């Protein structure tokens with residue numbers, strides 16, 4: 001597990017600054033949810049932690065390394081997206097092992113990692129199926145499994161459940177919680193669903209217009225919102 005430290009980070013696309021000086025310390029093993037309205041910068045911040053976007057200013061540390069100049073594949077993070085982007089012509093087992101095979105990981109290590117991830121996610125009986133033979137929830141589990149087999153120091157989730165129906169979302173939420181409780185991998189979880197954030201996270205960070213409005217434990221945000229925006233967003237009675 002690694003801590004993630006974000007220090008005075010800014011991001012501009014051309015002349016437009018979309019992350020305007022964000023600082024956040026995420027402890028080893030902590031589960032932090034990033035919430036806020038569409039366009040507030042959640043994905044951009046997450047992508048900078050992953051290394052998929054360069055930082056315009058400031059610093060990001062993962063563990064004891066400054067990672068600003070480190071490539072995504074060397075950051076020890078794994079990201080799960082909203083669109084699962086499974087390889088349609090590969091079985092579940094092949095989808096799970098793909099990244100490890102690319103890295104020329106030893107065969108028995110690949111097998112044991114895939115086996116472990118499949119068991120954790122209830123995919124053991126589905127390993128020979130193709131993605132089109134799976135339900136939406138099962139596909140999302142495979143996407144999570146692909147992140148899991150890489151044994152990352154940090155999990156990054158970008159609205160992983162927003163393509164699922166309401167019932168399945170609640171069910172998957174419980175699975176993600178269970179997974180975090182057993183693995184304790186540091187997690188940054190982007191969602192626009194405040195209930196999802198409140199039930200999953202140790203700490204919720206509310207973003208608006210590229211700045212942090214408030215960061216705190218779910219109940220503290222609910223009981224003591226810092227301002228009307230947070231109150232409205234979290235849905236507590238103003």
Ligand code: ADP
Nearest residue numbers: 013014018036037038039040041042043044045
């Ligand atoms: P969120 O995930 O909270 O909905 P994003 O991080 O995707 O928000 O986007 C934040 C802002 O940055 C938005 O105004 C968006 O249009 C802009 N943006 C994101 N990516 C790019 C890009 N590659 N080029 C230009 N503008 C971008």
Ligand code: MG
Nearest residue numbers: 042043044158
């Ligand atoms: Mg987004």
